[in-house]
Amino acid sequence: MSSNMDYTLFSYWRSSCSWRVRIVLSIKNIPHHYHAINLLSGEQKGDEFIEKNPLKQVPYLHGEGVGISQSLAIIHYLEDIQPTPSVLPSTPILRAKMWEICEIINSWIQPLQNLTIINRIEALGGNKTEWAAEVITDGLRAVERVLEQVAGTYCVGDQLTIADACLVPQVYNARRFNVDLTPFPIVSRVTEALLALPEIQRAAPENQPDAVKA
Amino acid sequence: MSSNMDYTLFSYWRSSCSWRVRIVLSIKNIPHHYHAINLLSGEQKGDEFIEKNPLKQVPYLHGEGVGISQSLAIIHYLEDIQPTPSVLPSTPILRAKMWEICEIINSWIQPLQNLTIINRIEALGGNKTEWAAEVITDGLRAVERVLEQVAGTYCVGDQLTIADACLVPQVYNARRFNVDLTPFPIVSRVTEALLALPEIQRAAPENQPDAVKA
Incomplete structure:
Protein backbone atom coordinates (compact mmCIF):
# COMPACT_ATOMS: atom_id res chain seq x y z
CA MET A 1 0.00 0.00 0.00
CA THR A 84 -4.18 -7.84 6.08
CA PRO A 85 -6.26 -8.34 8.01
CA SER A 86 -7.98 -10.22 5.22
CA VAL A 87 -11.76 -10.09 4.96
CA LEU A 88 -11.75 -13.25 2.84
CA PRO A 89 -11.95 -16.77 4.31
CA SER A 90 -8.98 -19.02 3.71
CA THR A 91 -10.44 -21.80 1.57
CA PRO A 92 -12.23 -21.79 -1.81
CA ILE A 93 -15.36 -23.40 -0.37
CA LEU A 94 -15.63 -20.96 2.53
CA ARG A 95 -14.97 -18.04 0.19
CA ALA A 96 -17.75 -19.29 -2.08
CA LYS A 97 -20.11 -19.55 0.90
CA MET A 98 -19.12 -16.04 1.96
CA TRP A 99 -19.90 -14.67 -1.51
CA GLU A 100 -23.19 -16.54 -1.43
CA ILE A 101 -24.18 -14.62 1.71
CA CYS A 102 -22.91 -11.35 0.23
CA GLU A 103 -24.80 -11.84 -3.02
CA ILE A 104 -28.07 -12.80 -1.38
CA ILE A 105 -27.90 -9.44 0.39
CA ASN A 106 -26.25 -7.43 -2.37
CA SER A 107 -28.13 -8.58 -5.44
CA TRP A 108 -31.35 -9.96 -4.03
CA ILE A 109 -32.47 -8.16 -0.86
CA GLN A 110 -30.94 -4.70 -0.98
CA PRO A 111 -31.80 -3.72 -4.58
CA LEU A 112 -35.46 -4.52 -3.97
CA GLN A 113 -35.82 -2.68 -0.67
CA ASN A 114 -33.84 0.48 -1.20
CA LEU A 115 -35.64 3.78 -0.85
CA THR A 116 -35.82 4.61 -4.57
CA ILE A 117 -37.51 1.33 -5.40
CA ILE A 118 -39.98 1.19 -2.54
CA ASN A 119 -41.02 4.77 -3.30
CA ARG A 120 -41.76 3.65 -6.86
CA ILE A 121 -43.74 0.70 -5.49
CA GLU A 122 -45.74 3.13 -3.39
CA ALA A 123 -46.33 5.40 -6.40
CA LEU A 124 -47.85 2.39 -8.18
CA GLY A 125 -50.25 1.93 -5.27
CA GLY A 126 -48.31 -0.78 -3.48
CA ASN A 127 -47.58 -0.86 0.25
CA LYS A 128 -43.89 -0.03 0.47
CA THR A 129 -43.40 -1.25 4.02
CA GLU A 130 -45.00 -4.62 3.30
CA TRP A 131 -43.01 -4.95 0.08
CA ALA A 132 -39.71 -4.25 1.84
CA ALA A 133 -40.50 -6.51 4.79
CA GLU A 134 -41.42 -9.39 2.48
CA VAL A 135 -38.27 -9.05 0.40
CA ILE A 136 -36.08 -8.86 3.49
CA THR A 137 -37.80 -11.84 5.12
CA ASP A 138 -37.39 -14.01 2.01
CA GLY A 139 -33.75 -13.01 1.67
CA LEU A 140 -32.82 -13.45 5.33
CA ARG A 141 -34.39 -16.92 5.23
CA ALA A 142 -31.86 -17.74 2.50
CA VAL A 143 -29.02 -16.13 4.46
CA GLU A 144 -29.95 -18.19 7.52
CA ARG A 145 -29.70 -21.40 5.46
CA VAL A 146 -26.15 -20.56 4.42
CA LEU A 147 -25.20 -19.49 7.94
CA GLU A 148 -26.36 -22.91 9.19
CA GLN A 149 -23.50 -24.32 7.12
CA VAL A 150 -20.67 -21.92 7.91
CA ALA A 151 -21.34 -19.54 10.79
CA GLY A 152 -19.17 -19.39 13.86
CA THR A 153 -19.01 -16.32 16.04
CA TYR A 154 -19.46 -14.37 12.81
CA CYS A 155 -20.93 -15.22 9.41
CA VAL A 156 -18.07 -17.47 8.30
CA GLY A 157 -16.38 -19.05 11.27
CA ASP A 158 -14.69 -16.72 13.72
CA GLN A 159 -13.13 -14.39 11.15
CA LEU A 160 -14.56 -11.01 10.18
CA THR A 161 -15.37 -11.18 6.47
CA ILE A 162 -17.19 -9.24 3.76
CA ALA A 163 -20.34 -11.19 4.64
CA ASP A 164 -20.37 -9.49 8.04
CA ALA A 165 -19.98 -6.10 6.35
CA CYS A 166 -23.07 -6.90 4.29
CA LEU A 167 -25.12 -8.45 7.11
CA VAL A 168 -24.98 -5.66 9.68
CA PRO A 169 -26.59 -2.94 7.48
CA GLN A 170 -29.15 -5.41 6.16
CA VAL A 171 -30.31 -6.40 9.64
CA TYR A 172 -30.53 -2.70 10.54
CA ASN A 173 -32.88 -2.26 7.57
CA ALA A 174 -34.84 -5.33 8.63
CA ARG A 175 -35.47 -3.68 11.98
CA ARG A 176 -36.48 -0.42 10.32
CA PHE A 177 -39.17 -2.34 8.46
CA ASN A 178 -40.22 -4.27 11.58
CA VAL A 179 -39.19 -7.64 10.18
CA ASP A 180 -39.60 -10.42 12.73
CA LEU A 181 -36.10 -11.83 13.21
CA THR A 182 -37.05 -14.69 15.54
CA PRO A 183 -37.11 -17.22 12.65
CA PHE A 184 -33.47 -16.31 11.99
CA PRO A 185 -31.56 -17.17 15.16
CA ILE A 186 -28.10 -17.31 13.59
CA VAL A 187 -28.60 -14.00 11.78
CA SER A 188 -29.63 -12.49 15.13
CA ARG A 189 -26.80 -14.02 17.15
CA VAL A 190 -24.09 -13.11 14.64
CA THR A 191 -25.39 -9.55 14.32
CA GLU A 192 -25.37 -9.11 18.08
CA ALA A 193 -21.76 -10.34 18.26
CA LEU A 194 -20.76 -7.97 15.45
CA LEU A 195 -22.43 -4.93 16.98
CA ALA A 196 -20.40 -5.43 20.15
CA LEU A 197 -17.11 -4.90 18.29
CA PRO A 198 -15.48 -1.43 18.31
CA GLU A 199 -14.48 -1.74 14.63
CA ILE A 200 -18.11 -2.37 13.71
CA GLN A 201 -19.40 0.38 16.00
CA ARG A 202 -17.05 2.93 14.42
CA ALA A 203 -18.73 2.34 11.06
CA ALA A 204 -22.31 2.71 12.32
CA PRO A 205 -24.53 5.42 10.82
CA GLU A 206 -24.94 7.27 14.12
CA ASN A 207 -21.18 7.59 14.47
CA GLN A 208 -20.62 9.33 11.14
CA PRO A 209 -20.01 13.09 10.89
CA ASP A 210 -23.18 13.62 8.85
CA ALA A 211 -25.45 11.68 11.22
CA VAL A 212 -28.65 13.51 12.06
CA LYS A 213 -29.49 12.98 15.71
CA ALA A 214 -33.03 11.89 16.39
CA MET B 1 -8.19 -28.80 -9.47
CA THR B 84 -6.15 -20.35 -15.71
CA PRO B 85 -7.25 -18.85 -17.92
CA SER B 86 -8.02 -16.18 -15.36
CA VAL B 87 -11.21 -14.16 -15.71
CA LEU B 88 -9.76 -11.43 -13.46
CA PRO B 89 -7.69 -8.50 -14.76
CA SER B 90 -4.10 -8.31 -13.60
CA THR B 91 -4.06 -5.06 -11.57
CA PRO B 92 -6.07 -3.91 -8.54
CA ILE B 93 -7.46 -0.89 -10.37
CA LEU B 94 -8.58 -2.89 -13.40
CA ARG B 95 -10.07 -5.55 -11.14
CA ALA B 96 -12.00 -2.84 -9.27
CA LYS B 97 -13.27 -1.45 -12.57
CA MET B 98 -14.30 -4.93 -13.63
CA TRP B 99 -16.23 -5.46 -10.40
CA GLU B 100 -17.84 -2.07 -10.92
CA ILE B 101 -19.23 -3.25 -14.26
CA CYS B 102 -20.27 -6.59 -12.75
CA GLU B 103 -22.05 -4.95 -9.83
CA ILE B 104 -23.90 -2.39 -11.94
CA ILE B 105 -25.37 -5.34 -13.83
CA ASN B 106 -25.61 -7.80 -10.93
CA SER B 107 -26.97 -5.61 -8.15
CA TRP B 108 -28.56 -2.72 -10.00
CA ILE B 109 -29.99 -3.74 -13.39
CA GLN B 110 -30.72 -7.46 -13.19
CA PRO B 111 -32.55 -7.60 -9.82
CA LEU B 112 -34.97 -4.90 -10.98
CA GLN B 113 -35.76 -6.38 -14.38
CA ASN B 114 -36.03 -10.08 -13.71
CA LEU B 115 -39.28 -11.80 -14.50
CA THR B 116 -40.50 -12.20 -10.92
CA ILE B 117 -40.17 -8.50 -10.20
CA ILE B 118 -41.62 -7.13 -13.41
CA ASN B 119 -44.60 -9.45 -13.01
CA ARG B 120 -45.14 -7.93 -9.57
CA ILE B 121 -44.86 -4.46 -11.09
CA GLU B 122 -47.52 -5.44 -13.61
CA ALA B 123 -49.75 -6.83 -10.85
CA LEU B 124 -49.58 -3.40 -9.19
CA GLY B 125 -50.81 -1.81 -12.41
CA GLY B 126 -47.41 -0.77 -13.74
CA ASN B 127 -46.18 -1.30 -17.28
CA LYS B 128 -43.61 -4.06 -16.95
CA THR B 129 -41.96 -3.52 -20.30
CA GLU B 130 -41.47 0.20 -19.68
CA TRP B 131 -40.19 -0.49 -16.16
CA ALA B 132 -37.64 -3.02 -17.40
CA ALA B 133 -36.53 -0.86 -20.33
CA GLU B 134 -36.01 2.15 -18.06
CA VAL B 135 -33.98 0.19 -15.51
CA ILE B 136 -31.83 -1.37 -18.22
CA THR B 137 -31.28 1.99 -19.96
CA ASP B 138 -30.21 3.70 -16.72
CA GLY B 139 -27.89 0.85 -15.84
CA LEU B 140 -26.30 0.49 -19.27
CA ARG B 141 -25.62 4.25 -19.26
CA ALA B 142 -23.56 3.63 -16.12
CA VAL B 143 -21.85 0.59 -17.66
CA GLU B 144 -20.94 2.65 -20.74
CA ARG B 145 -19.26 5.27 -18.51
CA VAL B 146 -17.03 2.62 -16.95
CA LEU B 147 -16.30 1.02 -20.33
CA GLU B 148 -15.11 4.43 -21.57
CA GLN B 149 -12.31 4.09 -19.00
CA VAL B 150 -11.26 0.47 -19.45
CA ALA B 151 -12.69 -1.27 -22.51
CA GLY B 152 -10.52 -2.76 -25.20
CA THR B 153 -11.77 -5.48 -27.47
CA TYR B 154 -13.77 -6.67 -24.47
CA CYS B 155 -15.03 -4.96 -21.30
CA VAL B 156 -11.62 -4.68 -19.64
CA GLY B 157 -8.86 -4.47 -22.22
CA ASP B 158 -8.42 -7.47 -24.48
CA GLN B 159 -8.89 -10.15 -21.82
CA LEU B 160 -12.11 -12.08 -21.25
CA THR B 161 -13.28 -11.29 -17.71
CA ILE B 162 -16.28 -11.73 -15.44
CA ALA B 163 -17.58 -8.38 -16.70
CA ASP B 164 -18.02 -9.95 -20.14
CA ALA B 165 -19.89 -12.87 -18.59
CA CYS B 166 -22.28 -10.35 -17.02
CA LEU B 167 -22.61 -8.07 -20.05
CA VAL B 168 -23.66 -10.58 -22.69
CA PRO B 169 -26.84 -11.81 -20.92
CA GLN B 170 -27.73 -8.24 -19.90
CA VAL B 171 -27.56 -6.95 -23.47
CA TYR B 172 -29.67 -9.92 -24.58
CA ASN B 173 -32.30 -8.81 -22.06
CA ALA B 174 -31.98 -5.22 -23.27
CA ARG B 175 -32.88 -6.40 -26.76
CA ARG B 176 -35.82 -8.43 -25.45
CA PHE B 177 -37.22 -5.22 -23.95
CA ASN B 178 -36.46 -3.19 -27.10
CA VAL B 179 -33.95 -0.94 -25.37
CA ASP B 180 -32.31 1.46 -27.83
CA LEU B 181 -28.59 0.61 -27.68
CA THR B 182 -27.38 3.40 -29.97
CA PRO B 183 -26.47 5.65 -26.99
CA PHE B 184 -24.14 2.88 -25.79
CA PRO B 185 -21.60 2.35 -28.61
CA ILE B 186 -18.98 0.58 -26.47
CA VAL B 187 -21.54 -1.77 -24.94
CA SER B 188 -22.68 -2.59 -28.47
CA ARG B 189 -19.20 -3.04 -29.94
CA VAL B 190 -17.93 -5.19 -27.08
CA THR B 191 -21.04 -7.37 -27.14
CA GLU B 192 -20.67 -7.93 -30.87
CA ALA B 193 -17.02 -8.96 -30.39
CA LEU B 194 -18.00 -11.34 -27.59
CA LEU B 195 -20.83 -12.97 -29.51
CA ALA B 196 -18.39 -13.86 -32.29
CA LEU B 197 -16.33 -16.07 -29.96
CA PRO B 198 -16.95 -19.85 -29.90
CA GLU B 199 -16.56 -19.96 -26.09
CA ILE B 200 -19.30 -17.36 -25.73
CA GLN B 201 -21.52 -19.02 -28.32
CA ARG B 202 -21.32 -22.38 -26.54
CA ALA B 203 -22.88 -20.77 -23.46
CA ALA B 204 -25.79 -19.11 -25.29
CA PRO B 205 -29.36 -20.03 -24.30
CA GLU B 206 -30.21 -21.46 -27.70
CA ASN B 207 -27.29 -23.89 -27.47
CA GLN B 208 -28.36 -25.47 -24.19
CA PRO B 209 -30.01 -28.91 -24.03
CA ASP B 210 -33.21 -27.43 -22.57
CA ALA B 211 -33.58 -24.67 -25.16
CA VAL B 212 -37.05 -24.41 -26.61
CA LYS B 213 -36.86 -23.65 -30.29
CA ALA B 214 -39.01 -20.75 -31.51
Missing part, protein backbone atom coordinates in the same frame (compact mmCIF):
# COMPACT_ATOMS: atom_id res chain seq x y z
CA SER A 2 1.23 3.48 -0.80
CA SER A 3 2.58 5.26 2.26
CA ASN A 4 1.15 8.61 1.21
CA MET A 5 -2.33 7.18 0.86
CA ASP A 6 -4.91 9.84 0.43
CA TYR A 7 -8.27 8.21 -0.08
CA THR A 8 -11.62 9.87 0.33
CA LEU A 9 -14.81 7.92 0.90
CA PHE A 10 -17.91 9.69 -0.33
CA SER A 11 -20.66 8.36 1.88
CA TYR A 12 -24.06 9.04 3.35
CA TRP A 13 -24.55 8.03 6.96
CA ARG A 14 -27.72 5.99 6.36
CA SER A 15 -26.67 4.44 3.04
CA SER A 16 -26.38 0.72 3.71
CA CYS A 17 -23.94 0.22 0.83
CA SER A 18 -21.71 3.03 2.17
CA TRP A 19 -21.92 1.33 5.54
CA ARG A 20 -20.52 -1.92 4.12
CA VAL A 21 -17.46 -0.06 2.86
CA ARG A 22 -17.05 1.81 6.16
CA ILE A 23 -16.99 -1.54 7.99
CA VAL A 24 -14.19 -2.89 5.80
CA LEU A 25 -12.21 0.37 6.07
CA SER A 26 -12.61 0.08 9.82
CA ILE A 27 -11.65 -3.62 10.06
CA LYS A 28 -8.55 -2.95 7.98
CA ASN A 29 -7.93 0.36 9.75
CA ILE A 30 -7.24 2.13 6.46
CA PRO A 31 -6.79 5.88 6.90
CA HIS A 32 -9.14 7.93 4.75
CA HIS A 33 -11.11 11.15 4.59
CA TYR A 34 -14.87 11.06 4.99
CA HIS A 35 -16.82 13.24 2.61
CA ALA A 36 -20.55 13.33 3.31
CA ILE A 37 -22.93 13.44 0.37
CA ASN A 38 -26.43 14.35 1.41
CA LEU A 39 -28.67 12.02 -0.56
CA LEU A 40 -31.81 13.67 0.82
CA SER A 41 -30.89 17.07 -0.61
CA GLY A 42 -29.82 15.50 -3.91
CA GLU A 43 -26.13 16.34 -3.53
CA GLN A 44 -25.25 13.16 -5.46
CA LYS A 45 -26.81 14.77 -8.53
CA GLY A 46 -24.91 18.05 -8.12
CA ASP A 47 -22.25 19.14 -10.63
CA GLU A 48 -19.41 18.92 -8.12
CA PHE A 49 -20.04 15.26 -7.31
CA ILE A 50 -21.04 14.18 -10.81
CA GLU A 51 -17.70 15.42 -12.09
CA LYS A 52 -16.12 12.80 -9.83
CA ASN A 53 -18.73 10.08 -10.13
CA PRO A 54 -21.09 10.33 -13.10
CA LEU A 55 -22.99 7.33 -11.72
CA LYS A 56 -24.38 9.72 -9.06
CA GLN A 57 -24.09 7.18 -6.27
CA VAL A 58 -22.43 6.60 -2.97
CA PRO A 59 -20.34 4.90 -1.80
CA TYR A 60 -17.56 6.23 -3.99
CA LEU A 61 -13.86 5.86 -3.22
CA HIS A 62 -11.56 8.46 -4.69
CA GLY A 63 -7.82 8.97 -4.55
CA GLU A 64 -4.46 7.51 -5.59
CA GLY A 65 -5.49 7.76 -9.25
CA VAL A 66 -8.71 5.78 -8.82
CA GLY A 67 -12.38 6.47 -8.55
CA ILE A 68 -14.51 3.44 -7.78
CA SER A 69 -18.23 3.08 -7.22
CA GLN A 70 -20.28 0.03 -6.15
CA SER A 71 -19.70 -1.20 -2.62
CA LEU A 72 -18.34 -4.66 -3.42
CA ALA A 73 -16.03 -3.29 -6.12
CA ILE A 74 -14.59 -0.87 -3.56
CA ILE A 75 -14.24 -3.68 -1.01
CA HIS A 76 -12.43 -5.90 -3.53
CA TYR A 77 -10.04 -2.99 -4.11
CA LEU A 78 -9.44 -2.45 -0.39
CA GLU A 79 -8.64 -6.14 0.03
CA ASP A 80 -6.21 -5.88 -2.89
CA ILE A 81 -4.34 -2.83 -1.63
CA GLN A 82 -4.27 -3.91 2.01
CA PRO A 83 -4.59 -7.70 2.28
CA SER B 2 -9.26 -32.32 -8.62
CA SER B 3 -8.66 -34.78 -11.44
CA ASN B 4 -11.89 -36.64 -10.84
CA MET B 5 -13.98 -33.49 -10.99
CA ASP B 6 -17.63 -34.21 -11.13
CA TYR B 7 -19.50 -30.94 -11.09
CA THR B 8 -23.09 -30.44 -12.13
CA LEU B 9 -24.48 -27.07 -13.10
CA PHE B 10 -28.18 -26.72 -12.46
CA SER B 11 -29.31 -24.18 -15.02
CA TYR B 12 -32.21 -22.90 -17.06
CA TRP B 13 -31.46 -21.97 -20.65
CA ARG B 14 -32.97 -18.46 -20.45
CA SER B 15 -31.77 -17.61 -16.91
CA SER B 16 -29.34 -14.75 -17.35
CA CYS B 17 -27.54 -15.57 -14.10
CA SER B 18 -27.10 -19.21 -15.20
CA TRP B 19 -25.79 -17.87 -18.48
CA ARG B 20 -23.04 -15.90 -16.68
CA VAL B 21 -21.81 -19.11 -15.06
CA ARG B 22 -22.01 -21.03 -18.34
CA ILE B 23 -19.79 -18.40 -19.95
CA VAL B 24 -17.11 -18.75 -17.28
CA LEU B 25 -17.29 -22.56 -17.39
CA SER B 26 -16.85 -22.30 -21.15
CA ILE B 27 -13.95 -19.79 -21.04
CA LYS B 28 -12.16 -22.01 -18.52
CA ASN B 29 -13.22 -25.17 -20.35
CA ILE B 30 -14.20 -26.83 -17.06
CA PRO B 31 -15.87 -30.20 -17.63
CA HIS B 32 -19.28 -30.48 -15.99
CA HIS B 33 -22.70 -31.99 -16.31
CA TYR B 34 -25.64 -29.82 -17.30
CA HIS B 35 -28.86 -30.40 -15.37
CA ALA B 36 -31.79 -28.41 -16.68
CA ILE B 37 -34.25 -27.01 -14.14
CA ASN B 38 -37.45 -25.83 -15.80
CA LEU B 39 -38.26 -22.54 -14.07
CA LEU B 40 -41.50 -22.19 -16.02
CA SER B 41 -42.92 -25.44 -14.65
CA GLY B 42 -41.67 -24.61 -11.13
CA GLU B 43 -39.10 -27.40 -10.98
CA GLN B 44 -36.91 -25.17 -8.76
CA LYS B 45 -39.58 -25.47 -6.06
CA GLY B 46 -39.82 -29.26 -6.33
CA ASP B 47 -38.68 -31.53 -3.51
CA GLU B 48 -35.87 -33.09 -5.51
CA PHE B 49 -34.18 -29.74 -6.21
CA ILE B 50 -34.95 -28.13 -2.85
CA GLU B 51 -33.16 -30.96 -1.15
CA LYS B 52 -30.02 -29.81 -2.98
CA ASN B 53 -30.63 -26.08 -2.95
CA PRO B 54 -33.18 -24.79 -0.43
CA LEU B 55 -32.80 -21.32 -1.95
CA LYS B 56 -34.85 -22.64 -4.90
CA GLN B 57 -32.74 -20.86 -7.49
CA VAL B 58 -30.53 -21.51 -10.45
CA PRO B 59 -27.69 -21.32 -11.17
CA TYR B 60 -26.54 -23.87 -8.63
CA LEU B 61 -23.21 -25.70 -8.78
CA HIS B 62 -23.04 -29.07 -7.10
CA GLY B 63 -20.28 -31.60 -6.64
CA GLU B 64 -16.90 -32.22 -5.02
CA GLY B 65 -18.46 -31.68 -1.62
CA VAL B 66 -19.88 -28.26 -2.43
CA GLY B 67 -23.22 -26.79 -3.31
CA ILE B 68 -23.11 -23.12 -4.27
CA SER B 69 -25.83 -20.73 -5.40
CA GLN B 70 -25.58 -17.11 -6.61
CA SER B 71 -23.87 -16.62 -9.95
CA LEU B 72 -20.94 -14.50 -8.77
CA ALA B 73 -20.27 -16.80 -5.81
CA ILE B 74 -20.05 -19.74 -8.22
CA ILE B 75 -17.78 -17.75 -10.54
CA HIS B 76 -15.48 -16.81 -7.66
CA TYR B 77 -15.26 -20.52 -6.84
CA LEU B 78 -14.50 -21.50 -10.43
CA GLU B 79 -11.69 -18.92 -10.55
CA ASP B 80 -10.35 -20.35 -7.30
CA ILE B 81 -10.35 -24.00 -8.38
CA GLN B 82 -9.09 -23.32 -11.91
CA PRO B 83 -7.18 -20.03 -12.05
